Amino acid sequence: MDEEHEISSLQERLITAMHDGDSDAASTLLPELHPAELAAAYESLPEEERAALLTLIPAESLPPFFQQLPASDAVSILGGMPDGPLANTLEEIPDDVLVDLLQEMEGFQRGHTFHLLSISRRRAARELLHYGEDTAGGRMTTAFASLQEDMTVREAIESLRRVADEAEVLSRIYVVDYEGLVLGKVRLRDLTFAEPDTRISAINDGDTRAVLASTDQEKAMRIMVKYDMLALPVLDDDGRLLGLITHDDALEIQEEESTEDLERQSGIAGDSADESYLNTPVFRHVRRRLGWIISLAFLGLISGGVIFSYQDQLSTVFALTIYLPMIVAAGGNTGGQAATMVVRAMSLGELTPGAFLRVAWKEFRVGLIMGVVLSACMVTQIYLFHPGFMKLEGALIGQFASTVGLALLMQITASTLIGAILPIGARAIKLDPAVIASPAITTIVDATGLLIYLNLARGILHLG
Amino acid sequence: MDEEHEISSLQERLITAMHDGDSDAASTLLPELHPAELAAAYESLPEEERAALLTLIPAESLPPFFQQLPASDAVSILGGMPDGPLANTLEEIPDDVLVDLLQEMEGFQRGHTFHLLSISRRRAARELLHYGEDTAGGRMTTAFASLQEDMTVREAIESLRRVADEAEVLSRIYVVDYEGLVLGKVRLRDLTFAEPDTRISAINDGDTRAVLASTDQEKAMRIMVKYDMLALPVLDDDGRLLGLITHDDALEIQEEESTEDLERQSGIAGDSADESYLNTPVFRHVRRRLGWIISLAFLGLISGGVIFSYQDQLSTVFALTIYLPMIVAAGGNTGGQAATMVVRAMSLGELTPGAFLRVAWKEFRVGLIMGVVLSACMVTQIYLFHPGFMKLEGALIGQFASTVGLALLMQITASTLIGAILPIGARAIKLDPAVIASPAITTIVDATGLLIYLNLARGILHLG
Secondary structure (H helix, E strand, C coil), rough: CCCHHHHHHHHHHHHHHHHHHCCHHHHHHHHCCCCHHHHHHHHHHHHHHHHHHHHCCHHHHHHHHHHHCHHHHHHHHHHCCHHHHHHHHHHCCHHHHHHHHHHCCCCHHHHHHHHHHHHHHHHHHHHHHCCCCCCHHHCCCEEEEEEECCCCCHHHHHHHHCCCCCCCCCEEEEEEEECCCCEEEEEEEHHCCCCCCCEHHHHHHCCCCCCCCCCCCCHHHHHHCCCCCCCEECCCCCEEEEEEEEEHHHHHHHHHHHHHHHHHHHHCCCCCCCCCCCCHHHHHHHHHHHHHHHHHHHHHHHHHHHHHHHHHHHCCCHHHHHHHHHHHHHHHHHHHHHHHHHHHHHHCCCCCHHHHHHHHHHHHHHHHHHHHHHHHHHHHHHHHHCCCCHHCCCHHHHHHHHHHHHHHHHCCCCCCCHHHHHHHHHHHCCCCHCCHHHHHHHHHHHHHHHHHHHHHHHHHHHCC | HHHHHHHHHHHHHHHHHHHHCCCCHHHHHHHHCHHHHHHHHHCCCCCHHHHHHHHHHHHHHHHCCCCCHCCHHHHHHHHCHHHHHHHHHHHHHHHHHHHHHHHCCHHHHHHHHHHHHHCCCCHHHHHHHCCCCEHHHHEEEEEEECCCCCCCHHHHHHHHHHHHCCCCCCEEEEEEEECCCEEEEEEEHHHHCCCCCCHHHHCCCCCCCEEEECHHHHHHHHHHCCCCCEEEEECCCCCCEEEEEEEEHHHHHHCCCCHHHHHHHHHCCCCCCCCCCCCCCCCHHHHHHHHHHHHHHHHHHHHHHHHHHHHHHHHCCHHHHHHHHHHHHHHHHHHHHHHHHHHHHHHHCCHHHHHHHHHHHHHHHHHHHHHHHHHHHHHHHHHHHCCCCHHHCCHHHHHHHHHHHHHHHHHHHHHHHHHHHHHHHHHHHCHHHHHCCCCHHHHHHHHHHHHHHHHHHHHHHHCC
């Protein structure tokens, strides 16, 4: 891992130099660092050392540095820059990054920043700002090259040579007609190896797969994954080529979406933004987590009420309480597992809306088998080890074991089914399936589990 | 979404044709379908219709089809093919896909398949089989092109033209010396736009970032994300270029790793393989989920034992049971949230091992604030609404509210801290942090929450 070591060591050395207040050492390191390393180092520094590092970064290195930084940090640095250098820096930032930054800015700073842009960039930015942050239009780069069908390969290469410095992707070049409609694409290698007099129409692959600018970014990413695409064309409502989503965007979208899914499933609301865990202030953490915790706590009182209302039964055979938390938790765990499986399958686009019954049938069987196995374990355990303090005797043991076993079987089967069905139901009413997060499912099946258990106890043990 | 519509409609039309037994319609559709669509359609068909579809796919379409199929399905199809067509198909499958298939095969089929390979491919496959499935070596493609420094651009283009059909990636071409050590890379656009007599050494960017073949695939993917790389060179122990991990591999790795993280956090063990949710048999689902469920159930008996042993206290003030499930669950929920946050931050490479104290300090404050807020909510609720059936009077209400409030505060603070610390501890002893899944944390904090609550009750309410 020499290379790996070398990568991190440059970044580490810059951090150490800043900790030591050694500006000379830091300045010497800067030209060697990749912008991503510079940004990672900056992110891990405390406030004062960040400020010191900023004074060392040469003006021309700022635009790529801003591209790698979380938007909130980039915006706060931009806010402190004098107009002259700010205007120069803004000109060098690609359109899509600029729009991310504008979206992050408050009214006044946004207006001021707009004011510093050249007229053409102002127009481009204003157009991109129409698209939501999570849409294909909000993610696309507009720094792309296109070709016309009637060009020759020689003309195409000449036209690309002129824009090569600005274009982010040249590996796939889209062929458009005079109205901007996509006719297909050519690969750069096709141009490079073709005879100079070949017409573009002859090597155009005719692939017109594309998405609208309003398409959800996750959907766009799924298409790129499915078809192994290096870039995906983004169109306006009239089908004209507006921009491209590139392979690195796809990786970012996928990372964002997985983080969101993971967080939703633990009842964490809102957006992780692009700040790292440690750089997110305590109060923002609290704000994202507290809502669910409070709602679930009040919901949890229902379970308490159920137990309380079965006071008489529980007092008569207090040994019932030994198995109570286990039965309740087994429901939460199996329901959570089923929900995770189903939500993930939906995220990966595996489940069509029509699959509802197939999912329910599969999870019913999974729940039933797990219920039977766990039930058998616990019944055996009760027969073998019921200790004296439980004060169970003779015929009562059989009834007690039946109560626990049957409750467990019903609870696990029902919970597995509920865990699988609720996310599908959520999607049917246009909610994010992951919002029916596993803590919510757990809280619901807690109360149902208690009702099952305590009613069975009443019936089988002839209580109350 | 016309394009999107068109994409899915081809796939849907093939599925319908197969359902209707209309082979002619299916055959007409086949040439229009992308291999990914063909594979997706195949996956969604029942057994008999799959067999019928296979007979319709022309031999030359089989290799790209196998590349898109889950390895287990591809292997079972290959197992049913006669030797002649099988040998031809195998020759057309890229090395990295072939190795995935070989890894999936049982001993006999693997030996037979090896036997059908040409000698050179057999050697290549055997070499790749050395690397684990989850390593950079196991993921890389060996179909890449490389250049020497002393070539001219004209010579380079000529040499690339000869391998262009086989090479998977040509956008980044690595420059190696005569021993195979990486000296840097050139972009295809640099070659295309450079003067034909330019030496490669003049346009070599000198970027030698790479990973060893034994590097974990997740680490390799993280490097590609950090540096926005289109391809990442994979080296043997002597630093020689063996292959490349490409942008589409990075997307696949990221998807696999997120699925794994999501599943671990719900206590789902093992590997999701690449089969879809619906195509995974019930028993495989059960096998992956049952282990944790049984272990956690037996652990859950501890909580039951705790309640049982406080029988006298609970019988005296039975109203305590109303708040019991809520306090327990609030711990599980906050602990689960903290664990998710920390595990995700670790997955994204944000937390260095030294960050332990900073994480603990942050989560301590988050837990404390959430504890104070929720505690205040519940204390207020008790004062305002304590109903008659709870049989609480006068001074007892204050003590009761203190017990619930204090228990909630302690439980949430402790659970948040435990949820954050356990995954870090797991990594310190080389366990996958996600394995300390949220159900495990929940089960642990359940028991501690009960002990806190019932001991406080004993002390404050002067019970027992």
